[in-house]
Amino acid sequence: MMKGKKGEGNWQERLLAWFDGHKRDLPWREDKPRNPYHVWISEIMLQQTRTEAVKPYFNSWMERFPNISALARAKESEVLHQWQGLGYYSRARNIHKAAMEMAETYGGRLPDRKEDILSLPGIGSYTAGAILSMAYGKREGAIDGNVLRVYARLYQVEEDILKSRGRKKIEALVNETLPDRAGDFNEALMDLGADICIPKNPRCSLCPLAEDCAAFRNGKEKELPFRTPKKPPKEEQAACGIWIKEGRVLLHKRPARGMLASMWEFPMALGETEEEARKGLEQLLAGKTEDFLWQYKHVFTHRIWHMKAYPVREGAVPEGEYRWFSPEEYREIPLAGPHARLAAFVEKIVY
Ligand code: SF4
Incomplete structure (x- = not known):
């Protein structure tokens, strides 16, 4: 395995020399010495969006909450408002909780011990490594997707870097190769x-x-990092019943566990083929269905539903959580993803 001793100096020195000449000017890099609070907030924001997009958010955040104590004193609604546009509000909530904990336990400062930082809400090993190395000058790695990719190529690691074996291998390499200027x-x-x-298309030139x-030496820079091919999503046919009686439509509440838990849906049967699904629906409702009126393909992360909705003639309401709803009523209940579309369709054609 390459140990990084080639030509003059080692690769770590070459990388640092390149960084000294090329580093991007970013608002959170301006402090000398680096401000741990600035490093922390910028790192969490950078997990949400591109660097260029983070700049204005970072500047306005610091105007509003110039230090940890000011942040800890703020109301959660103010913090969320300031975060607006960055998504994943749980991150903003965790920032607020961590600031309150720092105000209470660490005198309004970010602690400089790894165990203490890691015990704060929303701070994982990557952010802890970034804060410790950049703001406190400690010899700590900060391994994110970029670092995994660069190391996988540099050392031609052929394992899947998203699996624990590949990740561990890279963690060991990072620890082995970390120079003194770990933050830089x-x-x-x-x-x-x-x-x-x-x-x-890495820009190797x-x-x-x-x-x-x-990887570059062996012409594998585009092949790495290796990822285990994803399993194709499971495709299912979904037959839904539109059964209307006295202005009300029959809906079913899904079980409290599993996919789309506790959400409401039109009576539905799944099958490998359209016929099988439709038959399943007719059995479920002990009735007959007419030609389908609506179709839709819904793509979840691991499965695809090819949905068709059939008007139902007669039948019997199955046992379990089935209820009749008027449109006014079903507008108020949580409808399971694609069933909300079907409800909107039904409302348009029937009511
Ligand atoms: S793959 Fe190319 S860009 Fe990436 S580290 Fe190797 S030479 Fe540099």
Whole structure:
């Protein structure tokens, strides 16, 4: 395995020299020494969106909450408002909770011990590593997707980096190769991963590490990092029944566990074929169905429903959580994803 001793210096020195000459000017990099609070907030924001997009959010956040104590004193609604547009509000809630904990336990400062930082809400090993190395000058790695990718190529790691074996291998390599300027090194890797060693078509001709890179040397830079091919989603036929009686439509509440838990849906049967699903629906409602009126393909992460909705003639309401709803009533209940579309369709054609 390459140990990084090639030409003058090692690859870590080459990377740091490149970083010194190319580093991006970013508002959270301006402090000297670096402000741990700024590092923390910027790192969480950077998990949400691109660096350029983070800048205005970061600046306005710091105007509103200039330090941890100010943040800890704010109401949660103010914090969420300030976060608006970044998505994943749980991250903002965790930031607020962590600030309150820091105000109470650490005198309004970010602790500098790894165990203490990791015990704060919303701070995982990547963010802890970033804060400890960049703000406190500790020799800690900060391994995110960029770092995994760069190392997988540099050391030609052929395992899946999203699986624990591949990740562990890279963690060991990072620990082994971490230089003293760990904070700059971590940021240099992030910049390299963001601008040069990008996911598709890495820009190896511009890379300061091209002569050190095993993947580039062996023409594998586009093949790595290796990812286990995803299983194709399961495709199912879904027959839904539109059964209306005295202005009300029959709906069913899904079980409290599993997919779309506790949400309401039109009576539905799944099958491998359209006929099987339709037959299943007729059996479920002990009735007959007419030609379908609506069709829709709904794609979940791991499955696809090819849905068709059939008007139901006669039948019997099955046992279990089935109820009749008027449109006014079903507008107020949580309808399971694609069934909300079907409800809107039904409302348009029937009511
Ligand atoms: S040479 Fe290419 S693949 Fe290797 S680290 Fe540089 S950009 Fe990435």
